Amino acid sequence: MNAPETTVKTGKIMLVGLGPGSNDHLTARARAAIAEADTIIGYVTYIRLVADLVQGKEVIKKSMTEELDRAIEALDRASQGKKVALISSGDAGVYGMAGPTFEVLFQAGWTPDSEIEVEIVPGASALNTCAALVGAPLTHDFCAISLSDLLTPWPTIARRLDAVAYADFVVALYNPKSGRRTQQIVEAQRLFLRHRDPQTPVAIVKSGYRPKQRIEFTTLEKMNECDIGMLSTVLIGNSNTFFKHGLMVTPRGYANKYAVEAGERNTRDGEQAGRSLSTGLNGWMAAIQASGKSAAELAAEYRLPEDYIAAVLASEVPPEGEENEIEG
Numbered sequence: 096m097n098a099p100e101t102t103v104k105t106g107k108i109m110l111v112g113l114g115p116g117s118n119d120h121l122t123a124r125a126r127a128a129i130a131e132a133d134t135i136i137g138y139v140t141y142i143r144l145v146a147d148l149v150q151g152k153e154v155i156k157k158s159m160t161e162e163l164d165r166a167i168e169a170l171d172r173a174s175q176g177k178k179v180a181l182i183s184s185g186d187a188g189v190y191g192m193a194g195p196t197f198e199v200l201f202q203a204g205w206t207p208d209s210e211i212e213v214e215i216v217p218g219a220s221a222l223n224t225c226a227a228l229v230g231a232p233l234t235h236d237f238c239a240i241s242l243s244d245l246l247t248p249w250p251t252i253a254r255r256l257d258a259v260a261y262a263d264f265v266v267a268l269y270n271p272k273s274g275r276r277t278q279q280i281v282e283a284q285r286l287f288l289r290h291r292d293p294q295t296p297v298a299i300v301k302s303g304y305r306p307k308q309r310i311e312f313t314t315l316e317k318m319n320e321c322d323i324g325m326l327s328t329v330l331i332g333n334s335n336t337f338f339k340h341g342l343m344v345t346p347r348g349y350a351n352k353y354a355v356e357a358g359e360r361n362t363r364d365g366e367q368a369g370r371s372l373s374t375g376l377n378g379w380m381a382a383i384q385a386s387g388k389s390a391a392e393l394a395a396e397y398r399l400p401e402d403y404i405a406a407v408l409a410s411e412v413p414p415e416g417e418e419n420e421i422e423g
């Protein structure tokens with residue numbers, strides 16, 4: 096019997112996330128990947144962030160707009176049997192080099208079984224690191240939106256901003272403003288103010304964990320008076336986010352279930368630890384079915400599509416299992 100054919104891997108592409116840009120926040124694997132590489136490819140600023148690690152290696156510096164060129168160059172070197180580290184700030188898979196690299200690889204006919212190995216080395220993205228600098232703004236549902244219209248049509252960006260503002264997400268705005276793109280953040284604010292309280296907490300982190308770090312706390316209505324640039328991330332809270340003692344915090348939802356008085360935690364009437372809220376799916380389904388209200392009335396009350404409400408009214412409330420869950 097013949098042994099199964101295995102492809103001998105030769106070259107390697109490592110998509111390395113550097114984290115925010117400080118040595119302390121560069122992961123051990125990212126450091127090792129850079130050490131292992133023969134060639135380092137990246138945007139000049141990112142290469143500068145790891146200058147002490149790249150000595151003696153081939154270094155290919157590219158400008159911000161040459162992402163595809165960086166990926167093509169990486170494939171070229173890896174095809175010659177070299178190990179290449181393609182470096183991104185934050186995480187390479189978050190508005191970084193991972194996507195364009197796979198697009199170039201697939202176009203060249205690459206598959207995971209090909210001779211060139213690909214490794215993605217995760218790093219802390221700006222939303223993690225900026226959140227850590229301001230408190231705990233992302234402890235409930237959140238999303239990221241890039242305001243860059245270099246590759247995305249503005250109506251697509253605007254529609255997403257409108258949807259998440261309406262749906263009360265905490266939002267991290269990447270690429271909020273540059274020397275040339277100054278109006279996008281104004282439009283983002285305009286869309287948010289259609290749904291959100293002008294006093295909604297906002298934090299702006301510029302150059303987080305880098306020497307020129309600057310943090311500003313403000314509100315939705317005043318955010319455009321702040322210093323925002325290419326190296327800023329704008330964190331907009333949800334309707335429950337608050338500032339206290341210089342920290343921005345989004346509650347996890349414990350107050351819906353527990354009342355803490357005089358240092359004691361008491362479960363609110365009708366609620367049980369480890370179980371869905373009384374207004375969770377089952378409780379809510381039972382309540383709307385018993386309400387006698389029409390789908391149209393309920394749709395307006397809960398700001399949900401009428402056909403969805405009609406479907407819920409026609410469904411049986413599912414039985415709830417016995418096992419308790421970790422709350423979250």
Ligand SMILES: C[S@@+](CC[C@H](N)C(=O)[O-])C[C@H]1O[C@@H](n2cnc3c(N)ncnc32)[C@H](O)[C@@H]1O
Binds near residue numbers: 270300303329
């Ligand atoms: C092209 S995106 C790259 C994102 C990166 N891959 C990540 O995961 O953080 C560039 C944007 O990331 C954000 N950003 C990157 N580094 C930052 C830092 N140190 N402080 C604040 N924001 C940062 C800014 O919004 C900037 O405009």
